[in-house]
Amino acid sequence: MSSEAVRRTPAPPTGTYIGMPKFAKNAKVQLADQQLRKNLRKATGTIRAKRVDRVAEVPEWEELRLAGEAIKNRTLRHLDTYLVQLEESLVRNGAKVHWARDAAEANAIVVELVKAKGVDEVVKVKSMATQEIDLNEALEEAGIAAWETDLAELIVQLGHDRPSHILVPAIHRNRSEVREIFLREMKLYGTPAPTDLTDEPVVLAAAARTHLREKFLRAKVAISGANFAIAETGTLVVVESEGNGRMCLTLPDTLISVVGIEKTLPTVADLEVFMRLLPRSSTGERMNPYTSMWNGVTPGDGPQEVHVVLIDNGRTKVLADPDGRAALRCIRCSACLNICPVYERVGGHAYGSVYPGPIGAVLTPQLRGTTSDIDKSLPFASTLCGACFEVCPVRIPIPDMLVHMRHKVADEKRHHVGVEQTAIAVAGWALSSSKHFELVQRVAMLAGRVLPGRTHLGPLPWPAAPWTNARDLPMPPTESFRAWWKRTRGESA
Amino acid sequence: MHAEGLTVALFATCINDVMFPGTPKAVVTVLERLGCTVEFPLEQTCCGQMFTNTGYFDAAVPDVRNYVKAFAGYDYIVGPSGSCVGAVRHQHPMLAAHAKDEGLAAEVDKVVARTYDFTEMLVDVLGVTDVGAYFPHRVTYHPTCHSVRVAKVGDKPYQLLSKVKGIDLVPLPDADQCCGFGGTFSVKNPDVSVAMGGDKARHVASTGAEYLVTGDNACLMHIGGLLHRQNAGIKTLHLAELLAHTESGI
Known part of the structure; x- marks a missing residue:
């Protein structure tokens, strides 16, 4: 009997992120998917344009970004103090606080908490932290069904799929694909989709609402993440657009929130800055539709048992690196994904991480290390065009950080003698002094004399193939600038 | 002067x-x-x-x-x-x-x-925008990423181009998006690089320009390499070379 038959929830694709090939190989597969290219171009283009309009309405936008950066830096600098304060405040509010060093510890804590309630299912608010630790699969292994209630996460889950975007996890799907998934899968996991389902967004949303309603009303335990955790008051904050989060946060009797330690903010006053930065950066909205804030347990109202699982899972390692720690400022808005020309062409799956796009390329190899092929290649999955930094609401210098990550990867391979190391060594020698450079120039100019009359070279074998498979290469001229200068102006400067 | x-x-x-x-x-x-x-x-x-x-x-x-x-x-x-x-x-x-x-x-x-x-x-x-250039051709300009976001040259190239005599300067759609060159990115991630460059080349072709002009020859080598392979009939030229042209030649 296959394990598929006893599953409670739709099985995600087989294989692990870490086991994926390097970015360039994954990207080639994704690039060949014309439907994906079309979906992504339309979706990222729309959201980019909305963001530009909404940001233009705020004259003090740059000051807000600076404030966001400063608040996050201050919090991270004193994170040890703020985390202790957060725990004290949460406990004072009647919440139980659990600390998890890594994904395995966090998953074990949540599984035990759910088992202790004697239930075999939970409803979930969209949460990157629980995606990061692969909580749904840990629950599934323990015989507990975790139902995603965010519309896009539901589409991903029912589609036996993985998220491809931080904010819009099903951005790679269009509405006709969503219709097919709903028709095929909903009936296997609860209330079926109506048989006359169309691909109208309103109709699809209504089908999701009906499908989820029985799960909301039945659930005894909900699991969420948090966008912010306020140390001073012990307030957790969830920012969402659909109201499904509000249902999960208020209906079930037990609420378990899995929160990365970097989500801490010192005070409620600090939150104000982020409530202005986040909606305009992420969805291009002036304000966020559903913002839920709760202080532990309120007797007789909402969940009566509240747990907060604070997870490290690599974050303190990132914090210790002066060149990498700015990544912890990230508020998961996705503006860098939406603006990124690489992300727009390949989508999120090529990045082999729940954090795709530019922020994923700097954060993932820091959280997971750079031992796997995919993690080693992620810092190179960028042209360093700089568009991501321009839109980042907390001014994470992603291009500079990618360069530092590249240095780290190159440094780890420095004793390896490969094509790249050899090419760099040769070029490094050639450019290390003007004498070497002139010698190399004289050799290069021979090419023009060997093949007179040619202006370009067409397809060439390896190692020129990666360039010339699709691009012609101009022929070197017969005289370099330096040679021309010396011939016409003499040896002096 | x-x-x-x-x-x-x-x-x-x-x-x-x-x-x-x-x-x-x-x-x-x-x-x-x-x-x-x-x-x-x-x-x-x-x-x-x-x-x-x-x-x-x-x-x-x-x-x-x-x-x-x-x-x-x-x-x-x-x-x-x-x-x-x-x-x-x-x-x-x-x-x-x-x-x-x-x-x-x-x-x-x-x-x-x-x-x-x-x-x-x-x-x-030098405080000059009219450098005495003459270039009677249809031209589109791609503002390269590093010129805009690292060197931060702003609209200076456009100021210079707008003063060139005879020029027919046409806007490039999605001009602010990267062409996909990216230095060694172009060979480490050739498929993504070419996909990005292909879109850039398509936008350039849509302008009907005879010349694509930028301030960076590396980006031009990439976009130009694609245009040349496609026999697109669009020439690439560095901004400095355009500005060197006068009514009496170079």
Whole structure:
């Protein structure tokens, strides 16, 4: 009997992120998917344009970004103090606080908490932290069904799929694909989709609402993440657009929130800055539709048992690196994904991480290390065009950080003698002094004399193939600038 | 004219020196036309960006030393590349710190402050937007990422182009999106690079331009390589070479 038959929830694709090939190989597969290219171009283009309009309405936008950066830096600098304060405040509010060093510890804590309630299912608010630790699969292994209630996460889950975007996890799907998934899968996991389902967004949303309603009303335990955790008051904050989060946060009797330690903010006053930065950066909205804030347990109202699982899972390692720690400022808005020309062409799956796009390329190899092929290649999955930094609401210098990550990867391979190391060594020698450079120039100019009359070279074998498979290469001229200068102006400067 | 007696050190950049000598020659032509004295310090090699951005900081440090040595004595150092000038300004201080060489860091700070992109030299230092150029062709301009986001040349290239006699300057759709070159990205991730470049080439073709112009020959080599493979009939030209054209030729 296959394990598929006893599953409670739709099985995600087989294989692990870490086991994926390097970015360039994954990207080639994704690039060949014309439907994906079309979906992504339309979706990222729309959201980019909305963001530009909404940001233009705020004259003090740059000051807000600076404030966001400063608040996050201050919090991270004193994170040890703020985390202790957060725990004290949460406990004072009647919440139980659990600390998890890594994904395995966090998953074990949540599984035990759910088992202790004697239930075999939970409803979930969209949460990157629980995606990061692969909580749904840990629950599934323990015989507990975790139902995603965010519309896009539901589409991903029912589609036996993985998220491809931080904010819009099903951005790679269009509405006709969503219709097919709903028709095929909903009936296997609860209330079926109506048989006359169309691909109208309103109709699809209504089908999701009906499908989820029985799960909301039945659930005894909900699991969420948090966008912010306020140390001073012990307030957790969830920012969402659909109201499904509000249902999960208020209906079930037990609420378990899995929160990365970097989500801490010192005070409620600090939150104000982020409530202005986040909606305009992420969805291009002036304000966020559903913002839920709760202080532990309120007797007789909402969940009566509240747990907060604070997870490290690599974050303190990132914090210790002066060149990498700015990544912890990230508020998961996705503006860098939406603006990124690489992300727009390949989508999120090529990045082999729940954090795709530019922020994923700097954060993932820091959280997971750079031992796997995919993690080693992620810092190179960028042209360093700089568009991501321009839109980042907390001014994470992603291009500079990618360069530092590249240095780290190159440094780890420095004793390896490969094509790249050899090419760099040769070029490094050639450019290390003007004498070497002139010698190399004289050799290069021979090419023009060997093949007179040619202006370009067409397809060439390896190692020129990666360039010339699709691009012609101009022929070197017969005289370099330096040679021309010396011939016409003499040896002096 | 405006710049009588001003001595300018030309930072040709390695790729222009070897592959596109017409561009630094054009810089010489335009600056001399405006009354500057141009010198070419022969110690110069490269900004080191290719090494830095591929992660090989140690290989880039000798280039920083060469740059400082070649240009230390000049008040105006001018390069026809937003990318290379941007790398000098933005990466040389980091590389000097990486080398743990305080003397080098101090030298770098001085030289970096005197390094200009060609368009900045013309517009900001010489105060000229009409350089006497004549170019009776349909042209579209791609503002390269590093010229805009690292060197931060702003709209200076457009100011210069708008004063060229005879030009038919047409806007490029999605101009602010990267062409996909990205240095070694172009060979480490060739498929994504070509996908991005293909879209750029498509936008260029949609303008009906005869010439695609930028301030960076590396990006032009990539987009131009695609256009040439497609037999698109669109020529690529560095901004400096366009500005060197006058009614009496170059």
